[in-house]
Amino acid sequence: MQHKKSNRVGQALLAAVSRQQGPITSAGKTSAGKTSAGKTSAGKTSAGKTSAGETSAGKTSAGETRAAEQSELVAEPLRRFTSHQPPPCRATTVPRRIACIAFPNWPIQRLVVSSPAYRRAPLVLFTETGSRGQLVTAASPRAQLSGVRIGMPLAEAKSLLRRAGHSPAPTIAGAAAALPGATAASPTFLPAQSQTDRLELAALARSLQDFSPRVGTLSAPGHAGEPQFAIWLDLTGVAHLFGDQPGAERNLLCGLRDRLVTAGFLTTVAVADTPGAAWALACYGRPRRSAAGTTGSNQSNQTNRSGGAEAANPAPAAAEPEHSHWRLPVLEPIIAPLRSGWTLLDPLPPIALRLDPLICLTLGQLGIAQVSQLRQLPRASLQARFGPQLGRRLDEVAGLATEIWTPLDESLDFALTATFDFPLRDLATIQVVIERQLDQLCARLRPLQRGALQWQIALRGESGGNLSAPSTEPMELAEPALSPDSRDPVHVARLVINLFQPTATVAHVMQLIAMQLEQQRDLDLETTPVWEVSVRAARCVLLAEKQRLLFDDDPRLDHQALSQLLDRLAVRLGPERIVRPVPVSGAQPEFACRAHVLVGNDQPAPRIVAPRREHAAASRPVRLLQPPWPLAVTADASSGAPQQLHHSRWQAQVTAAWGPERIETGWWRARLVSRDYWRVQTSAGQLLWIYQDLASQQWFLHGTF
Numbered sequence: 214m215q216h217k218k219s220n221r222v223g224q225a226l227l228a229a230v231s232r233q234q235g236p237i238t239s240a241g242k243t244s245a246g247k248t249s250a251g252k253t254s255a256g257k258t259s260a261g262k263t264s265a266g267e268t269s270a271g272k273t274s275a276g277e278t279r280a281a282e283q284s285e286l287v288a289e290p291l292r293r294f295t296s297h298q299p300p301p302c303r304a305t306t307v308p309r310r311i312a313c314i315a316f317p318n319w320p321i322q323r324l325v326v327s328s329p330a331y332r333r334a335p336l337v338l339f340t341e342t343g344s345r346g347q348l349v350t351a352a353s354p355r356a357q358l359s360g361v362r363i364g365m366p367l368a369e370a371k372s373l374l375r376r377a378g379h380s381p382a383p384t385i386a387g388a389a390a391a392l393p394g395a396t397a398a399s400p401t402f403l404p405a406q407s408q409t410d411r412l413e414l415a416a417l418a419r420s421l422q423d424f425s426p427r428v429g430t431l432s433a434p435g436h437a438g439e440p441q442f443a444i445w446l447d448l449t450g451v452a453h454l455f456g457d458q459p460g461a462e463r464n465l466l467c468g469l470r471d472r473l474v475t476a477g478f479l480t481t482v483a484v485a486d487t488p489g490a491a492w493a494l495a496c497y498g499r500p501r502r503s504a505a506g507t508t509g510s511n512q513s514n515q516t517n518r519s520g521g522a523e524a525a526n527p528a529p530a531a532a533e534p535e536h537s538h539w540r541l542p543v544l545e546p547i548i549a550p551l552r553s554g555w556t557l558l559d560p561l562p563p564i565a566l567r568l569d570p571l572i573c574l575t576l577g578q579l580g581i582a583q584v585s586q587l588r589q590l591p592r593a594s595l596q597a598r599f600g601p602q603l604g605r606r607l608d609e610v611a612g613l614a615t616e617i618w619t620p621l622d623e624s625l626d627f628a629l630t631a632t633f634d635f636p637l638r639d640l641a642t643i644q645v646v647i648e649r650q651l652d653q654l655c656a657r658l659r660p661l662q663r664g665a666l667q668w669q670i671a672l673r674g675e676s677g678g679n680l681s682a683p684s685t686e687p688m689e690l691a692e693p694a695l696s697p698d699s700r701d702p703v704h705v706a707r708l709v710i711n712l713f714q715p716t717a718t719v720a721h722v723m724q725l726i727a728m729q730l731e732q733q734r735d736l737d738l739e740t741t742p743v744w745e746v747s748v749r750a751a752r753c754v755l756l757a758e759k760q761r762l763l764f765d766d767d768p769r770l771d772h773q774a775l776s777q778l779l780d781r782l783a784v785r786l787g788p789e790r791i792v793r794p795v796p797v798s799g800a801q802p803e804f805a806c807r808a809h810v811l812v813g814n815d816q817p818a819p820r821i822v823a824p825r826r827e828h829a830a831a832s833r834p835v836r837l838l839q840p841p842w843p844l845a846v847t848a849d850a851s852s853g854a855p856q857q858l859h860h861s862r863w864q865a866q867v868t869a870a871w872g873p874e875r876i877e878t879g880w881w882r883a884r885l886v887s888r889d890y891w892r893v894q895t896s897a898g899q900l901l902w903i904y905q906d907l908a909s910q911q912w913f914l915h916g917t918f
Contacts, residue, residue, distance in 0.1 A: 466546035636742030664715030711813030834916030
């Protein structure tokens, strides 16, 4: 009996688990079939009917007792089974967080940190501009106190410093080093080194990769022509490694700031949801002074900095005056809350959006001094007046458009160089060498799921003698000046292959290279043989992956075939001839669209929305005449509708006319335009678009349907 009882209980338990029913809470119902206080699996036995006969003493039977015991035996394991089930997992999205570290007056900071001898005297950087002479590109705070400004002539800067009481200014044209014998007040003038500034900033960014594996650099024009330099860090999913929420981000940013302060740099650190918002807050926000105080001789274990790094190893207090530009505050990081929107960005100036300086100048003339005022203007009028950059920057800062920035680790440079012991004079042999190099580079790109948007091929040789040692410098696209010595290395040919979409397909790239080699009319391998072949994959980006269908796709939707066709046309005709018309918001028909270059363009083609039928664009002619043809028109005196058209070569009778449609340009145009357009149908069935210039009362034929 005990064995049969346990067997029935096991069957009931398995049935309950298989049917995924909840635990039994009452003895009157189980999951092992229809078993209740009145019906059990041992037979149709209820409170009113038993196998021994009908017993009504409290409507209780032995079957009810067995059912209750069985239910309890089943319910207990089910309770234990369900209590150990893990809760359902819900996918959580990690919010994107970008940190930006701004370095005010970075060229000066870099020099002062590397050579502390420049901290005592004014430091001015200049560049040669050709017709305008030598202009100031950067100035230390001491020089700025004397009136030196970016963009002024170098001679004027020297005069201002001399008038301020400094000794005659020496000029150093070389490495950053102090002149022997120069006094402490002698100003220093150095040529600007923009390439070195970018390389040193990239090296500093790589040293911060223990805070984030994804770092990048950026520079953009700022106020009064002063460039702004900054470092970006992707903190998505990283902040929790530096402490518990909600203070993890602040701990990370303070660690960044303290490391840079120890190195001698003045920085402003900010974090936000988008790169554009982080840049705006770091470069143009108003950070609070940290509780750590200021840097200076009175601060232990800290560095005295002016202009971000104006002084290291500070002098005693008696030797240096306590000016404000010698003691700069340690600034608190700016942390924008998640999804804070425009709350912290509205008070900032429009230059914080990284707009063109000319656009910012025009906005200032219109009285737009804050981002909040700019956002209140209609988007269509902004695009018509300032172009697509302003609207794109607003969308990128707000997170409506993705701003793509390439981290330093992902800025990989794939290049190969082959040097030969004997000269190559056969074009087919050179193509075989290029194909082998392409195969090796593509084999390195495919595991990274990357492709190149630009391929650069350089054929180097000599007009006589042997080639010197191959250069390890990266290939430059600009054509260098040839040495007068005929035995110096020369460039036999330079090929630049721009692509519509990134690719790592050797056959497609080789086809484009062969087409360009055919167009090299001045390629003379007999006179100038090839000793060295270099192939470089530039602008490497991620390849777009697409899920294939079970059956073949529509051949009309084969995007790969379309991109390869565009690449071949760009090689044959030139990239500047492969364009796509993009509509532009504007009233004047001549400027209603612009040509967007498809191949070799860094900016993606904007999305085009087809106009509705009732929209005015649907009634515009497909072909416009440039310039419009003058007409002599006979019009109705009352309605002004044209009735006859007279051209120098033909004339036509108007059978139907629709209009007028008045088109006027805005005040910002250099020349105001006011026209009345008519759509007319001639007796020959032609549909023409003509207009009358209201200023000169002259008629013109502008387009045909």
